[in-house]
Amino acid sequence: MPDPIAYDHRLRRPRAVLAAALADAAPVAFWVDSPLRPAARPALAADIDTDLVIVGGGYxxxxxxxxAKERQPDRRVVLLxxxxxxxxxSGRNGGFVEESLTHGPENGELHFAEExxxxxxLEKENSVEFADTLVRYGIDAEYEHAGMLTVATEPHQVAxxxxxxxxxxxxxxxxxYALSPLFRAGTFDDTTALVHPAKLAWGLAAAAVGLGVEIFENSPVLALERSASGVVLKTPSGVVRAAAVALATNGFPSLLRRLRLFTVPIYDYVLMTEPLSAAQLAEIGWTGRHGIADSGREFHYYRKSQDDRILFGGYDAVYHRGRRITPAHDQREETFLRLADHLYDTFPALEGTRFSHKWGGMIDMSTQLVAFHGSTAGGxxxxxxxxxxxxVGATRFGASVMLDLIEGRDTERTRLKMSRRLPVxxxxxxxxxxxxxxxxxAVARSDRNGGKDGLLLKAAGMFGVGFDS
Structure with a gap:
């Protein structure tokens, strides 16, 4: 059937109409805009010695x-x-807990075919252990094993x-699963779960503290130095001397300078609608709890919150010159207008629906489109x-790999290529x-050209380099 419209960067509706729908949207992530947010824990205020120090309080x-505490309960663990x-x-993502560790089968074939x-x-084991941990520690992360619908919006995507x-x-x-003039075909993945991202982070932190982990917030690490017995981390108000350190800073500049070119900060943006009525959801046919994503290279992802708002994000992937990371980039009105326009394209019955929140933020991208893990300084x-x-799900696996490496374990995890070699x-x-x-x-042209990659994307693929929105 003919496609009445196609996603692109042009706005189909008057800017004033879209701006009016966004006028009252709070410029903050819906998930953290909550009275449930815990009070900040104290900052490090003295020098301490520990067995393991972790840098980064995300997933x-x-x-x-x-x-670390489950493996060795008597190990002293400090998180900065x-x-x-x-x-x-970790507090502003879409909350999709995907089982995949390879960013889909095609990317897996490209980088890890023999593994x-x-x-x-290992993906299935990690997914099961993720869910079991929430039950074991009573973490209310609004976990739903709801599944994911991936839809084709253009003919080549159907193929x-x-x-x-x-x-x-x-x-x-x-x-x-849903009614949209854009949807031509779809597949359903029943392995994907959904969570409230911020409640997951807060719950994990509470569980860690319950196990004896010492967490210090507002304690940025200014320098990492090696010592004869381990590592020394300097913060504004104290020094941590540790036998080992796990660096969990992801897209922020690594404390290991040699790693800084292996990730790049890309900004992603999201809208959240006002709560929808049962009648509105029935009109768009989205009465299940599953998430949805379209299958373009510049793709959207969307899901419902517990109170039946629609989160709608993706498409634009914005890099700011100089690898700059600043709160000023968390708001991008042009992208918010575009996402509102695209939501109305997807579900015309919702045209005029207003938005309660609009936000963005940095994610870390590697050229292999999945995480890499490793160690130095003798582990x-x-x-x-x-x-x-x-x-959301894969960070649990990455944590396991880091601990294996620190503990000197030779495991299936540490033998994977993603744990032994760095991306381009x-x-x-x-x-x-x-x-x-x-x-x-090149990615935008590929979507417009029936999914056919041009010379640049083909050449990049030959060298193991990928790029998606």
Whole structure:
């Protein structure tokens, strides 16, 4: 059937109409805009000695802290967070807990073809252990094993879905999941779960403290130095001397300077609607709790909150010259207008629906589109970074790898390529900005050209370099 519209960067509705719908949207992530947010824990105020120090209070650091105490209850574990627990990507993401560790089968084939059977088993184990941990510690993260609908919005995407080997829904079968003039076909992944991102971070932190982990907030690490017995970390108000350190800073500049070119900070943006009525959801056919994503290279992701708001994000992936990370980039009105326009394209019955929140923030992207893990200094310093928007579930796995490396364990996790080699680096400035803009343009052209990659994307793929919104 002919597609009446296609996603692009042009606004189909008057800017004034879209701006009016966004006028009352709070410029903060919906998830952290909550009276449930815990009070900040004290900052480090004295010098201390510890067995393990973790830098970063997002998912990666919190999972590392919990598992470190589970493995060795008598181990002293200290976690340093520069601001607040879960304030960055861990508190403002979409809350999709994907089982995949490879960013989809095609990316897995490109980078880890000979390891896919092992990875598939480890993915399932990690997913089960993720859910079991929430039950074990009574963490109310609004966990829902709801599944994920991936939809084709253009003809070539239908062909791609059919080639995936998954059951493809069309017509009335597809309409059981949602009604949209854009949806041509879809596949359903029943392994994906949903969570409240900030409540997950807060719950993990509480569980860690319950196990004896010492968490210090508003304690940025200014320097890392090696010592004869381990590492020394300096903060504004105290020094931590530790036998080992786990670096969980992801997209922020690594304390290991040699790692700084292996991630690049990309800004992603999100809208949250006002609560929708049961009648409105019935009109768009989205009465289930599953999430939805379209299958373009510049893709959108959307889901419902517990109170039936629609979170709608993605499409734009914005890199700011110089790898700059600043709160000023968390708001981008042009992208918010575009996302509002696209939501109305997707569900015309919701046109005029207003938005309660609009936010953005940095995620870390690696050129292999999945995380890499490793260690240095004889295993005293471990790191895990580059999750590229796939970190809600995968960070637990990364934490396991870091602890294996620190403890000197030879495991299936540490033998994976993602744990033994670094991805292709992103060049420094002044080369990074024009190169990333070229890649963004190539991705957009691929979507417009029936999914056919141009020479740039083909050449990049030959060198193991990927880029998605």
């Amino acid at each position: 990666t650091g919190l999972w590392t802290a919990i598992q 967070e520069g601001k607040r627990i879960g304030w960055a990507a 896919l059977d092992v990875i598939a088993r 791609d879905l059919r080639e995936s080997g998954e059951q493809v829904w069309e017509g009335a079968e597809l309409e059981r 005293r310093i471990a790191y895990s970074a580059g999750y590229t928007g796939l970190g 680096p992103v060049p420094p400035e002044p080369f990074a900005y024009p190169l990333i803009q070229l890649m963004r343009g």
